[in-house]
Amino acid sequence: MIYPENFEKKIGFTEIRVLIENECISSMGRDEVKSMEFETDCGQIEMLLKQVGEMMLILQYEDYFPSQDFFDLRSELIRIKPEGTYILMEVLPDLRSSVFTLQQILDFFTRTKEGTYPYLRKLSSKVVLEKSIHQKLNLLLTEKGELRDDASEKLMKIRQQIRQKENLAVQRIHEILVEAKKSKLLPSDTEITIRNSRMVLPIPSSGKRQLHGFVHDVSASGQTIFVEPEEVFEINNDIIELKASEKKEIIAILTAFADFLRPHLDDLIEAYTFMGVIDFNRAKARFSISIHSSIPKLQPYSLIQWLGAYHPLLLLKNHAQKKPVVPMDLILNEDQRILIISGPNAGGKSVCLRTAGLLQYMLQCGIPIPVKETSTAGIFWDIFLDIGDEQSIENDLSSYSSHLLNMKFFLKNATSQTLFLIDEMGEGTEPRVGGAIAEAILEKLSQQKAFGVITTHYSNLKSLEGKVEGIVNGAMLFDIHRMQPLYRLQIGKPGSSFAFEIAHILGFPEEVMQLAAEKTGETQLSFDHQILRIEDEKNQLEQKKAELQLADELLTRALKRYQDLYNQLDQSKKEILKKAREEAAELIRQSNRLIEKTIEEIKKSDAERKTTQKLRETLKEFQKVLEEESKELEPRPIHLVKQEINDNKESTNETKPLQVGDWVRIKNLDASGELFSLNGQDAVVIINSVKLNIRADRLEPASKPVFEKKIRGHLLEDINQKLQDFRLTIDVRGNRAEDALAQVNHYIDEAVLLGIKEIRILHGKGNGILRNIIREHLNQHQSVSAFSDETPEKGGSGITLVKIK
Incomplete structure (x- = not known):
């Protein structure tokens, strides 16, 4: 029971109704808002709330949900229930578009995963919509919503005859006009005009007997009469008869379509009621989103x-x-x-x-x-x-x-x-x-x-x-x-x-205050003062409590951060040491292979046994050094180990003259590459895919690196890599609001770190919910200086262009 009768007006619910009604896109939805009532059944209330809650999720996170052509045609469908009635022609375009919208809504819930939007899905599962209705309407109507000529064979023939007669009437009246001008009956600037939907010629009243026809009108002065030539008059009468036949055939077509619809009318009327409920839930959802509602x-x-x-x-x-x-x-x-x-x-x-x-x-x-x-x-x-x-x-x-x-x-x-x-x-x-x-x-x-x-x-x-x-x-x-x-x-x-x-x-005045205090009485004043004192003390305690809570939170966060950093450091150390051991072992294996290959080449070239033995001893010493460093868990930088390998290998090539294809190093520089050409003292070296012209006496033999694995960890290299990987547009479509905001925050942080001044956020258009949430967040972000829609040709309101401070 609600008391008093004007409860809604007094409490402010009348304004809530108006706000929700304004969000509706159909009269069906508005009718639902007007009939909304206070419920007392907990199960019914929960169902209503869940339906709105699911629609809120759809509007916020789905790319598209039908929101147009919600026409209420139930009264027309009820009208054609009796046998022999026909549907009105002007209803068909709205029927076609609204049936299509209904099908889109049903398809939306059919496509969603089982368990997604269960309450609205259950609501839609009760709707029966005959798909052939839309197909039949497409056969009857043009894209502009007019009845097609081929809606029936008879209609096509009638319309062809009408067009022929109309063309003939136009042709004949033009011929009569030309003849009348030649005979000076009409001035040379006379034009055909229309009276009573008929083509007529304006003739001076003095010459009306010279042109046989039907007078449709007379000018205000009486000096001009508007005559439809007799021959054209007969043709137009034929056209009138044909149009009467056309109308009769159109009614026959509409009657046949009503007969086709009649078995499906009850289902179709229920489908339109469902569309009204969807519109109603959509309106409630849009209003609920605007006031940041939730379902307790x-x-x-x-x-x-x-x-x-x-x-x-x-x-x-x-x-x-x-x-x-x-x-x-x-x-x-x-x-x-x-x-x-x-x-x-x-x-x-x-x-x-x-x-x-x-x-x-x-x-x-x-x-x-x-x-x-x-x-x-x-x-x-x-x-x-x-x-x-x-x-x-x-x-x-x-x-x-x-x-x-x-x-x-x-x-x-x-x-x-x-x-x-x-x-x-x-x-x-x-x-x-x-x-x-x-x-x-x-x-x-x-x-x-x-x-x-x-x-x-x-x-x-x-x-x-x-x-x-x-x-x-x-x-x-x-x-x-x-x-x-x-x-x-x-x-x-x-x-x-x-x-x-x-x-x-x-x-x-103080004396008035004093007098008032005396009249109030000590008991009342004492009561009020006690309230004031208690309130003041409680506020101070609350403030102290808040300060202590904040300090406790800060301390807890600091301790957690310390523990996280400690764990991260410990884990990083283990990973670095493990990686160093693996790289050292790999160097040993590759060194063995390379030295053995060198020894093999020396044997083939009949080199001295002493040279071979020396290479083997160098390899063993180098391997021993690597193993000791690996055991100590503090490996040297890989590029130094590689340098030792290169130095050892280069010792075998010191006296070898330079040849095209050799690996060479520029003296006093840590830069090496392949000798591309050599002409006397003029050499060309390829270093990192770049050709460099240099004097040959500035080059010395070097060995090609065993492997070319880049050493990471340096800040500059890391930033360069991030710059290469960074994309100027982030796509957050389909994400929930909190996930989208988290991605945007991380994205902005990356942009600030890399010094990027302009980024783009692709959120899509849809109902604009995600766009508004992101922009509200950007409006408060300390790193954002401005934001706006992208230009129309690049995405318009579906993309937000963000300027970074």
Whole structure:
């Protein structure tokens, strides 16, 4: 039960309906919004919320979902149910496009993986759509939505005859015009004109007997008559008869199509109803995304456990004005069923109360609400509201009388499944009496196990916590040092009205303040001062607690970072040593192969045994050095080991003259390559694919490196590699918002490190949800100086161009 009748208007839900209705793209969706009702069945509410939640995911993360041609043709389909009726021609183009949209929606859910969007998928699985309907419509209609000439053989023949007659009429009237000009009956500048949809010739009234025909019109002066030549008149009459035949044939075609549709009409009407539900869910989803809604965990009993809750209308308003909005945590359960909120005027008490009522009503209408996902929500059978001025001159009711009538209704109907909301309880009459009545009402409502939120300034109501079961205080926090409301709700303590403090800030005379204090009484002043003192001490404790928590978090992060770095360093060390051992072993193997090959060549050239023995001894010594270094786990840089191998090999080539194809080194430089050509002292060397002209006396023999594995780890080389690998465009399409933002953050960090000043983010167009989320994030990113759409020819609004500081 919802009370009073104008509950939706009072709580702000009427505006929510309008906002959702504005998101609809069809009259079917708007009808669904208008018929949206407060539900009390937990299973039904969960189903409605899950459908919207799935649509939110579709709009945010799917590349495409149909959002056009949602036409409501149900009334026309119902009209053609009787046998012998025909469908209207003007309906066919909309029928074709909307049936195509329906098929696209069904195909979308058919293509998705099993288990994806289960609630909407289940909804779509009930829809039966005959595919031949769209095929038949394509055979009947042109691309422009007109009936095709070949819709039937008879229609084609009729239209061919019409065109022939029309061409003949045009040809004949032109011939008559030419003849009339030659005979000076008509001036040379006379043109054919149209009267009553017929081609006529403007003739001076004095010559009307010289041209036989039918007069269709006379000029205002009476000097000109508009005549359709007799011969053309006959042709046009033939055309009229043919067009009558055409119309008759078109009706026959439309009747036949209606006969074709009739067996499928019930399914088709249900399909259009499904399309309206899809539009409705799409509208709710778009609205929910705009207010950052989520779906709390549902419980089938009375409960409110909202974390980070916002009033949706205030959220939209403040966002438009770029003002912050303070969230609130609200908890009503078996232990604390009734929350009494107190605090200064304009401190946010009424906003908290309205937020509680509006969000609960939205939720039970199947609309996700702006709370954290970790929130939990229950189901109420009734929501009662007493807010605003309900005085009535006609019924001789004062504001307080109206308030009492509402309280009478509350007391009579409230149960453990009721949520009641009372703004400024007890006001409108003498404070002491009003406070006493309010206290009695709350005690009775507590006995009835009802749940509620009330706002008040009355001290006697603030003192009910601890005396009456289920009642808890809540305070709207106030900065007593800056004398500003903080708009934050704190459950567990009463709030002060800060009347004396505000009056003092506003500069009230001291003697007036003193007099007011005396009249207030020591008890009341002491109570307010105690609240102030407790609030101030609690705020200080909260601040200290926050500081300690921050310090603890910083320390925890520092320790974790230290441990991670230690583990990373230890792992890196092991990997480096392992890699060094492997490379050393590989060098040994390659050295063996190379030296053995050299020895073989020496043997073939009948070299001295001493030279061979010397090479073997050098190899053994080198191998021993490598093995010792490997055991010590501190290998030397590989390029030094390679240099030793090269030096050993070069010793065998010291006296060999240079020849084309030899591997040579430029003296005093660590640069070597292949000798490409040699002409006296003029040599050409290829180093790293580059030809270098150089004098031969600057070259010395060298050996080709055993392997050319690059040594990594140097910062410059690493950055160069990153620059080569870096792509100026990142594609985040199809990602969830949090994943996309993480990729964008990493991408921007890389760009900053590499000194890149401009990047592109490819997010796609779709419904613009992912684009808006990314741009909101970029707007706050400290490394971003500006961003904009890419040029239309390069992607337009589907790509965001980002300037890096």
